[in-house]
Amino acid sequence: MNKKITIIIPTYNEKDNIERLINEIININPELHIIVVDDNSPDGTSKIVEQISAQNKNIHLIKREKKRGLGTAHIAGFLYSEKDLKAEYLITMDSDFSHNPTTIPEIIKALNENDVVIGSRYTEGGKVVDSPFIRRLISKTANFLTTYLLRLKVKDATSGFRGYRIEALKKIDYDNIFSDGYSFLVEIVYKLSILNDIKIKEIPIRFIDRKEGKSKISRKEIFKAIKTIFTLFFMKMFYEDNAIELLDKKFTNLNIISYIKLRFHISRYKKVASMLKKGNILDLGCGRPTEFMKDQSFLIFFKNENSIGIDLKNIEKPRYKFIQTEIQPIPLENEKFDNIIMMELIEHIKDPETILIEIKRILKNDGIVVITTPDNNILWNLIWKVWTKTFGKMWKDQHISNFNKKGWENIISKHLKINKIKRNWFFDLIFQCSKK
Ligand SMILES: Nc1nc2c(ncn2[C@@H]2O[C@H](COP(=O)(O)OP(=O)(O)O)[C@@H](O)[C@H]2O)c(=O)[nH]1
Numbered sequence: 310m311n312k313k314i315t316i317i318i319p320t321y322n323e324k325d326n327i328e329r330l331i332n333e334i335i336n337i338n339p340e341l342h343i344i345v346v347d348d349n350s351p352d353g354t355s356k357i358v359e360q361i362s363a364q365n366k367n368i369h370l371i372k373r374e375k376k377r378g379l380g381t382a383h384i385a386g387f388l389y390s391e392k393d394l395k396a397e398y399l400i401t402m403d404s405d406f407s408h409n410p411t412t413i414p415e416i417i418k419a420l421n422e423n424d425v426v427i428g429s430r431y432t433e434g435g436k437v438v439d440s441p442f443i444r445r446l447i448s449k450t451a452n453f454l455t456t457y458l459l460r461l462k463v464k465d466a467t468s469g470f471r472g473y474r475i476e477a478l479k480k481i482d483y484d485n486i487f488s489d490g491y492s493f494l495v496e497i498v499y500k501l502s503i504l505n506d507i508k509i510k511e512i513p514i515r516f517i518d519r520k521e522g523k524s525k526i527s528r529k530e531i532f533k534a535i536k537t538i539f540t541l542f543f544m545k546m547f548y549e550d551n552a553i554e555l556l557d558k559k560f561t562n563l564n565i566i567s568y569i570k571l572r573f574h575i576s577r578y579k580k581v582a583s584m585l586k587k588g589n590i591l592d593l594g595c596g597r598p599t600e601f602m603k604d605q606s607f608l609i610f611f612k613n614e615n616s617i618g619i620d621l622k623n624i625e626k627p628r629y630k631f632i633q634t635e636i637q638p639i640p641l642e643n644e645k646f647d648n649i650i651m652m653e654l655i656e657h658i659k660d661p662e663t664i665l666i667e668i669k670r671i672l673k674n675d676g677i678v679v680i681t682t683p684d685n686n687i688l689w690n691l692i693w694k695v696w697t698k699t700f701g702k703m704w705k706d707q708h709i710s711n712f713n714k715k716g717w718e719n720i721i722s723k724h725l726k727i728n729k730i731k732r733n734w735f736f737d738l739i740f741q742c743s744k745k
């Protein structure tokens with residue numbers, strides 16, 4: 310064996326299992342490095358491991374001062390494998406013999422061809438033995454959610470019996486891992502799965518319920534797992550739309566209101582983007598749409614190098630060309646742009662027609678204009694009332710021009726030809742226009 314391989318085993322009160330497990334692993338291959346991560350188990354598990362490791366330099370003990378969860382224990386093992394042992398393959402397993410050590414050579418073999426290998430109960434040939442009904446239900450439910458919400462192709466996303474190539478793990482920023490307990494297993498496999506160049510393979514295992522000691526999974530861990538899956542579900546959208554780069558904050562620091570707002574803006578971006586034509590773009594009012602998103606978010610989303618953004622407020626480090634200016638008048642030459650977009654801005658202007666005249670002037674004759682603005686209808690006002698009551702005041706106070714769909718159609722069509730009207734989330738209008 311020329312590769313350095315570590316076996317990472319988290320333990321909490323496993324005095325009846327750990328020594329026998331270590332011996333069985335040594336019998337399989339004495340060159341394997343075993344890292345036990347013990348959270349100061351009251352039953353003295355770490356003392357047993359200390360004694361063994363004093364005799365055998367391949368046995369390592371990471372002793373943590375208190376119980377800190379399975380996920381952080383795995384990470385501690387990853388870091389030790391990478392930094393201290395310079396290992397290439399890392400294997401994680403439970404200490405209670407639910408994971409049969411004789412599977413280790415199979416995992417190693419599969420790691421030669423794959424980045425991540427999962428010992429799977431639910432792939433063909435896999436099995437669960439002697440597990441209580443409730444445990445099976447929890448595990449099945451978690452896997453059902455990861456399949457349908459996260460669209461994760463892995464059949465057993467909660468299995469802790471795994472192999473990882475260190476090169477794959479290096480692509481994960483452990484600082485951004487938000488789950489510390491069992492649901493860490495879902496989070497890390499999900500985050501690995503969305504990287505393009507990662508190969509994940511499941512190999513069947515027989516999972517046998519523990520004979521010695523007690524399970525440490527608690528009701529709290531189950532709630533935390535549900536929270537993890539839903540948080541990842543929200544994240545999914547950003548990866549899919551490549552929109553994580555629009556955030557000015559760490560994703561995990563967003564709250565539920567931020568998620569709602571973000572979904573709203575990105576949903577509009579997609580629709581607006583689909584209405585544009587080839588060529589250059591002017592974004593009127595290109596500043597951040599909400600406090601946790603970046604300035605020029607739409608332009609960053611759309612990725613057209615021929616873009617200019619204009620805003621009343623200054624922007625630090627603009628990603629695309631930027632002019633800070635009033636927009637009545639717009640300090641640009643006539644017939645300059647293929648596309649002009651103006652999102653959620655026109656309602657802030659006292660005399661909306663003046664800006665439409667300016668847009669017409671700088672638009673090329675065959676250019677496209679996309680304007681978005683709230684539809685001041687009953688629904689919008691209702692949503693507004695509920696929102697203000699629930700979450701507090703937002704932007705509506707600054708809306709000087711309030712019209713419903715008909716009203717906006719009348720104003721816009723005085724200056725431009727309306728080709729298409731779409732809606733974003735029922736109450737937001739999107740007008741695609743051209744010159745008359
Ligand atoms: N270091 C550490 N190990 C833990 C912690 N919670 C569970 N473990 C270990 O993780 C493995 C899986 O736990 P177990 O209770 O068997 O989970 P179950 O098989 O899902 O019931 C066992 O080896 C436990 O000793 C923890 O907070 N810290």
Ligand SMILES: [Mg+2]
Nearest residue numbers: 403405407519
């Ligand atoms: Mg167990």
